[in-house]
Amino acid sequence: MSIAEAGAAGLRAVPRGLTRGLWLLLVLLGWELLARVSASAFVIAAPSQILQHAASHAGLLWRAFLTTLWAAARGFFWGNLAGITLALVAVMLPRTERLLATLALLVFCLPLVATGPILRVLYGPGEGPQVTLAALAVYYTTFLPVMVGLRAVPQGWLDLVRSYGRGGLTLLREVRLPAALPYAVAGLQIAAPAAFLGAMVGEFTGAERGLGVLTVRALRALDLPATWTIAVIAAGASVAAFAAIGALGRRLELAPPEVLLAAPAPRQSRRWAGLANGALALVVTLLLWKGAMEAFGLPQFFAKRPEDVWTYLLTDAAARARLLEALAETLSLALPGYLCGLGAGAGLAMALALAPRLSSAILPLAITLRSIPIVATAPLIVWALGRGAAGTVAVVALMIFLPTLVACRHGLARTPRAVLDVFAVYAASPLRRLLGAQLAAMLPAFFASARMAIPAAILAVTTAEWLATGRGIGALMATVASTSDYNMLWAAIALIGLAAALAHGLVSALERRILARTNPEQLAR
Amino acid sequence: MDRRAGIAEQNRDITLEGVAKRFGTKGRLVEAVAPIDLVLQGGRTTALVGPSGCGKSTLLRLIAGLELPSEGRITIGEETPAELRQRAGLAVAFQDPALLPWRTVAGNVALARSLARMPRDGAAVEDLIRLVGLSGFDRHRPAELSGGMRQRAAIARALAGLPELLLLDEPFGAVDELTRDRLNAELPPLWEARGATAVLVTHSVTEAVRLSDRILVLTPRPARIAADIAVTLPRGPARDPGSEPFRATCAQVLAALREHQLPGSIAAQ
Numbered sequence: 001m002s003i004a005e006a007g008a009a010g011l012r013a014v015p016r017g018l019t020r021g022l023w024l025l026l027v028l029l030g031w032e033l034l035a036r037v038s039a040s041a042f043v044i045a046a047p048s049q050i051l052q053h054a055a056s057h058a059g060l061l062w063r064a065f066l067t068t069l070w071a072a073a074r075g076f077f078w079g080n081l082a083g084i085t086l087a088l089v090a091v092m093l094p095r096t097e098r099l100l101a102t103l104a105l106l107v108f109c110l111p112l113v114a115t116g117p118i119l120r121v122l123y124g125p126g127e128g129p130q131v132t133l134a135a136l137a138v139y140y141t142t143f144l145p146v147m148v149g150l151r152a153v154p155q156g157w158l159d160l161v162r163s164y165g166r167g168g169l170t171l172l173r174e175v176r177l178p179a180a181l182p183y184a185v186a187g188l189q190i191a192a193p194a195a196f197l198g199a200m201v202g203e204f205t206g207a208e209r210g211l212g213v214l215t216v217r218a219l220r221a222l223d224l225p226a227t228w229t230i231a232v233i234a235a236g237a238s239v240a241a242f243a244a245i246g247a248l249g250r251r252l253e254l255a256p257p258e259v260l261l262a263a264p265a266p267r268q269s270r271r272w273a274g275l276a277n278g279a280l281a282l283v284v285t286l287l288l289w290k291g292a293m294e295a296f297g298l299p300q301f302f303a304k305r306p307e308d309v310w311t312y313l314l315t316d317a318a319a320r321a322r323l324l325e326a327l328a329e330t331l332s333l334a335l336p337g338y339l340c341g342l343g344a345g346a347g348l349a350m351a352l353a354l355a356p357r358l359s360s361a362i363l364p365l366a367i368t369l370r371s372i373p374i375v376a377t378a379p380l381i382v383w384a385l386g387r388g389a390a391g392t393v394a395v396v397a398l399m400i401f402l403p404t405l406v407a408c409r410h411g412l413a414r415t416p417r418a419v420l421d422v423f424a425v426y427a428a429s430p431l432r433r434l435l436g437a438q439l440a441a442m443l444p445a446f447f448a449s450a451r452m453a454i455p456a457a458i459l460a461v462t463t464a465e466w467l468a469t470g471r472g473i474g475a476l477m478a479t480v481a482s483t484s485d486y487n488m489l490w491a492a493i494a495l496i497g498l499a500a501a502l503a504h505g506l507v508s509a510l511e512r513r514i515l516a517r518t519n520p521e522q523l524a525r
Numbered sequence: 526m527d528r529r530a531g532i533a534e535q536n537r538d539i540t541l542e543g544v545a546k547r548f549g550t551k552g553r554l555v556e557a558v559a560p561i562d563l564v565l566q567g568g569r570t571t572a573l574v575g576p577s578g579c580g581k582s583t584l585l586r587l588i589a590g591l592e593l594p595s596e597g598r599i600t601i602g603e604e605t606p607a608e609l610r611q612r613a614g615l616a617v618a619f620q621d622p623a624l625l626p627w628r629t630v631a632g633n634v635a636l637a638r639s640l641a642r643m644p645r646d647g648a649a650v651e652d653l654i655r656l657v658g659l660s661g662f663d664r665h666r667p668a669e670l671s672g673g674m675r676q677r678a679a680i681a682r683a684l685a686g687l688p689e690l691l692l693l694d695e696p697f698g699a700v701d702e703l704t705r706d707r708l709n710a711e712l713p714p715l716w717e718a719r720g721a722t723a724v725l726v727t728h729s730v731t732e733a734v735r736l737s738d739r740i741l742v743l744t745p746r747p748a749r750i751a752a753d754i755a756v757t758l759p760r761g762p763a764r765d766p767g768s769e770p771f772r773a774t775c776a777q778v779l780a781a782l783r784e785h786q787l788p789g790s791i792a793a794q
Contacts, residue, residue: 156623159591163617164640164686165610174636178627 045228053225054233060214065233067210068199071127075134076195080188082135083142091150091176092168101147102281102501103288108140109455109500112198113462113474114493116205117481121302130202130210137198138191140455142184149183150176185249192241196234201463219467231380278505285497304490312487323476323491327499330472333389334461337396338453344397345404346446353412353438354430366405381464392464392472399460400453404446411445412438440518447511454503458496536602537567537689537722539588543597545747546583557583559747560596565739567602570713570723572733574778575743575751575785581726582620584748585692588724589617601690601722609690613641616688618696620726622679624667630654631663634682641686653681656711658704672699677708684715691716691723697732709735730782734774735764742781752781 028047035046045053054061086104090097112133119129153175161171203212211230218226286306293303300308313320352359381395415438423433465474473492480488546558557580565571573581586592588599590606601609609615616637624633634650654663657677667675676699683691697705713736716723727733733740734756742752754777758764764771 154621154623156619156621157625159586159617159619160623161640162591163589163610163615164613164637165607165615166640170640174640175625178625181627 042224045225049225050229050232053229057226057229061211061229061233064209064211064214065237067127068130068196068203068212068234069237071130071202071210072134072195072199074127075131075136075198076138076191078131079135079138079195079198080142080191083139083187083191084146084184086139086143087146087150087180090147092172097147098277099281099284101144102277103285104140104143105455105504106281106285106497106501107136109458109497110136110493111458111462111474111477111496112137112201113466114477114481114489114496116201117478118302118486118489119202120205122298125206125208127202127207129205130199130207130212133202134195134198137194137201141190141194141452142187144452145183145187146180149180152183153179181252182249185245185252189242189245189249192245193238196238196241200234204467227380302484302486304486306494308487309490309494313491316487319488319491323473323488323495326471326473326476326492327495330461330465330474331499333392333472334396334457337393337461338400338457340393341397341400341457342404342446342450342453345401345449346408346442348401349405349408349412349442350434350439352409353434359409366402388469392461392469395464396457396460399456400449403456404449404453407445407449408442411442414445415441443518444515447507447515450507450511451504454500454507458500462496535567538602539563539565539567539690539722539724540600541565541588541597542599544587544594544599545596546580546587546592547595556747558587558594559749561748561750563741563750565722565724567722568720569738570717570725570736572725572727572737572740573743574727574730574733574740574782575748576745576782577728579743579745580748581743582694584743585617585694585724585726588690589615589692591617613643613686614689615692616641616683616686616690617692618676618680618683618694620694620698622667622675624675624678624682626667629664629666630659630670630678630681633667633678634685637682637685641688643686650685653685654678656715657681657708673701673704676700677704680708680712684712687719687721688716689721691721693723693725693727695726695728698728705732730775730778731766733778734758734771735766740778742778742785744785751785752778754778754781 031044032046032048035044035049038044039046086100090100115136116129116133119132123129123132150172157175157179158171161175199210200212200215203210204216207213211234215227215230217223218230290305290307293305304312313323348362352362381391381398419437420433423437428436461472462474462477465472466478469475473496477489477492480486480492541561541563543560543562544558545556545560548555548557561584573584575581583592587594588601588606590599590610599606601615604614606615624630625636628636631647631650631654634653635645635647638644638646638650651663654660657680659674659677659681662670662674667678670678676696680693680696683693683696697708700708709732713723723736725733725736727736738756740752740754740756741750742754743749744751754774756774758770758774762768766772766775
């Protein structure tokens with residue numbers, strides 16, 4: 001054994017836990033140093049300050065944490081139950097799938113910033129809004145993968161069950177449900193941090209207890225250590241929940257799902273069929289909107305019906321101008337943030353494919369960071385980058401960057417082994433391999449995250465505007481909610497929903513066009 | 526009543542009357558199977574051979590009722606394929622083994638019994654697994670097996686439900702030569718002894734001659750019947766691939782295949 005080999009073996013002999021501990025210590029030291037150096041800038045709280053704050057407010061923080069956790073857990077349960085039920089209905093009744101998927105997306109795009117205050121009026125004091133918002137924050141990210149998992153069953157498995165003359169229920173029990181299980185676990189894993197986020201947003205809207213309440217208080221008082229402490233606690237809880245569900249999945253020996261997200265619905269054979277579907281979704285949305293309000297007898301004062309919003313927007317020119325201006329301001333920040341996040345995520349994934357050594361260092365970090373709720377980080381980022389455009393753009397980009405990176409990595413890893421071998425046989429350069437083989441394999445995952453990034457971008461931009469910058473439609477919604485201008489609030493919600501649906505349609509159309517060339521198998525059903 | 530006991534006495538002939546299959550929509554229509562009239566005798570084994578992509582598998586799927594014919598009708602005895610499937614009288618060994626990855630080999634084989642609404646029988650499952658040479662692998666998941674082993678598991682699964690009609694789509698395509706030879710000798714008695722009907726799709730002329738009572742040579746797409754060759758060799762030593770009558774039958778099948786190959790194929794040049 002050469003000396004070098006012995007040295008390498010010795011390094012490997014150091015227990016992994018110890019190496020990780022050393023890394024953590026280094027990071028903490030660097031953080032402390034950075035905080036001390038930049039103390040005058042008043043941006044970063046040092047770990048020592050955070051510890052100090054946590055120690056001196058341990059009781060308060062612990063009680064707040066438990067409150068938020070309990071609300072998040074209940075929202076997690078109800079949201080996932082709803083998501084899984086919806087997915088089952090969509091798969092068992094394929095005719096409803098398109099409509100259900102559209103409605104689920106629309107509801108998911110409702111800005112929490114606006115739904116929070118409305119739910120607060122609806123529920124009054126108490127934990128209702130927190131639980132509802134937590135449920136709203138998780139159901140879509142469970143619905144989508146579970147639906148894909150239930151549906152993404154090879155033809156051969158379907159034929160097998162059919163060849164014994166057995167029908168839908170056997171298929172569901174023997175094939176679809178077991179096939180969907182890994183997808184469900186992946187969905188639940190993403191849902192855990194999201195539920196925490198939803199519960200905190202619910203608490204922003206005027207709860208009495210919880211981490212969200214403390215965050216608002218700390219932000220108002222410009223209490224830097226307190227803000228950081230809460231962010232660290234929220235992030236820690238999210239990462240822990242994310243890791244726990246991942247460990248559970250490994251315990252069940254589930255193979256990770258092949259693709260996390262669905263291909264877009266195939267293009268209708270006739271142009272008018274697509275339009276008819278869109279129109280149907282619009283009509284059903286409006287009917288549900290109005291129907292639910294009438295059915296529950298919600299007072300017209302705060303529960304505006306579609307026709308109220310329509311009349312308001314048509315008659316009040318000043319309000320219309322104010323709303324459109326705010327929307328334009330928001331979009332001018334959300335769009336660059338969206339593109340930056342997608343570009344950076346896909347770019348880094350490709351760079352890591354060229355330099356695989358780096359990826360083992362970066363990926364675990366990315367997966368961990370992905371699970372940190374944006375609410376925890378938004379105030380910190382805006383605090384660091386200022387209340388100008390850069391801060392908001394960065395919040396949006398960061399929110400999208402990590403999921404895109406992880407999804408694109410999955411996509412790159414799905415390049416067929418045999419295709420890679422062909423490139424290896426000709427000793428093709430990594431760049432050649434990337435462009436010739438891996439890029440095409442990455443595209444479906446990239447587009448899937450581009451679609452999922454739309455609600456994420458809306459959530460990020462409105463939250464940042466609301467909590468920190470005080471501009472754009474997020475701030476507008478917060479203002480009008482506090483002055484009970486419910487006409488404006490509902491108009492803003494409707495407009496955001498419309499913008500999200502349009503953006504989603506645009507991305508899906510682009511996706512279909514490109515995948516039809518590069519990955520036609522993804523569009524087959 | 527034991528529906529699996531007296532198969533032989535009933536009429537189990539597979540009758541195809543003017544059966545044709547087209548895929549796709551207007552403008553991009555692919556004619557897979559040209560109108561075919563055919564009777565496959567019950568209780569016998571028929572092999573379908575022909576060039577790749579000629580529609581052999583489609584024909585098999587039509588008989589299984591997994592595809593519906595664009596024209597014509599198919600009956601098996603007095604029943605439609607759907608009716609036969611309803612009472613689990615049919616099994617398919619698919620070209621792509623289509624094993625469920627979360628079940629073990631034994632679990633996959635047992636699944637067929639449960640799908641066919643038969644009681645659990647661990648011993649029967651074990652016997653089948655031994656017969657296809659997978660003893661010791663019954664607790665393994667499909668991902669841990671080679672391609673040939675997966676195909677053997679799929680054959681065991683197809684046999685597990687004691688089907689009256691067994692449809693085999695390239696069942697031994699990925700199985701190594703020696704194992705294939707052994708399976709060719711040991712498996713057919715399993716269904717022949719029960720009087721079950723079998724339809725086999727294969728690329729291998731030797732295999733077709735070895736296993737079947739009748740060989741249908743199909744033309745390139747759309748599939749038509751180019752030749753209908755009865756294999757009269759008695760079972761047993763006469764079916765040794767080295768024997769003179771065996772080689773003569775193979776030559777007959779090959780000649781029919783050559784006569785009907787695609788104009789652009791390698792052999793035609």
